[in-house]
Amino acid sequence: MELFYTANSPYARKVRVFLREAGLAPRVTETLAVTRTEESPLLAHGPTGRVPALLLSDGALILEAALICRFLEEEYGPTGVSLAAPEVRRGDLVLEGMATTLMDSLSIRAREFLYRRPDERSARALAYETARGTRCYAALAATLTVPPAADAPLSLGQITAAAALATADQALLAEPWRTAQPGLATWYDQVATRPSLADTLYPGWPTPSPAQSPAQSKDSAPA
Numbered sequence: 001m002e003l004f005y006t007a008n009s010p011y012a013r014k015v016r017v018f019l020r021e022a023g024l025a026p027r028v029t030e031t032l033a034v035t036r037t038e039e040s041p042l043l044a045h046g047p048t049g050r051v052p053a054l055l056l057s058d059g060a061l062i063l064e065a066a067l068i069c070r071f072l073e074e075e076y077g078p079t080g081v082s083l084a085a086p087e088v089r090r091g092d093l094v095l096e097g098m099a100t101t102l103m104d105s106l107s108i109r110a111r112e113f114l115y116r117r118p119d120e121r122s123a124r125a126l127a128y129e130t131a132r133g134t135r136c137y138a139a140l141a142a143t144l145t146v147p148p149a150a151d152a153p154l155s156l157g158q159i160t161a162a163a164a165l166a167t168a169d170q171a172l173l174a175e176p177w178r179t180a181q182p183g184l185a186t187w188y189d190q191v192a193t194r195p196s197l198a199d200t201l202y203p204g205w206p207t208p209s210p211a212q213s214p215a216q217s218k219d220s221a222p223a
């Protein structure tokens with residue numbers, strides 16, 4: 001199996017962190033892909049050109065980060081990431097959905113800045129997504145109060161939250177999330193030291209540290 005990814009995609013990073021947390025990394029080849037061009041090698045395998053994309057041996061291409069993780073769990077059996085107990089699983093699905101929505105909100109705003117000239121940007125859409133993000137940070141802060149044990153795998157909800165929060169640190173967005181939710185920042189900074197996250201951090205984004213201010217990196221991240 002081959003996973004196509006870009007280094008700065010939070011969705012692809014979710015799958016890459018999942019592979020490491022679940023102990024499945026040796027089973028999947030990770031291939032850095034080029035996107036947003038007609039020359040993208042991804043277009044040889046399907047119409048979308050999006051990452052993450054998991055290419056199977058029969059040529060089928062599975063898209064969508066959450067679906068890829070579920071497929072890999074079905075293929076290789078339950079991992080610690082899948083949280084078998086139903087009462088834990090339900091709460092984690094709530095968390096994964098919320099964190100995915102934050103990831104979407106951040107990506108929408110990043111694309112607005114990256115691919116539109118200032119006079120083309122929608123102030124209304126940006127304000128709407130900013131407000132959504134603010135609510136999501138507060139909800140995540142209420143949920144993620146205790147850092148996970150270092151010797152247990154992260155859940156899919158925790159992986160998604162960490163991947164979303166990493167993108168929130170990019171200077172392009174100037175998100176004041178760390179000052180608004182210092183407890184959440186502490187949670188993230190602790191989780192971000194795990195090898196699964198440290199190995200997959202986009203080099204253009206700031207390395208998390210509790211002392212970091214929101215706008216330290218000059219790099220931006222296409223999404």
Ligand SMILES: N[C@@H](CCC(=O)N[C@@H](CS)C(=O)NCC(=O)O)C(=O)O
Nearest residue numbers: 009011035036050051052064065223
């Ligand atoms: N909902 C999708 C989102 C995937 C997505 O937005 N991928 C972006 C990178 S962050 C992409 O491939 N963009 C290139 C393009 O749209 O052509 C998922 O969960 O995987």
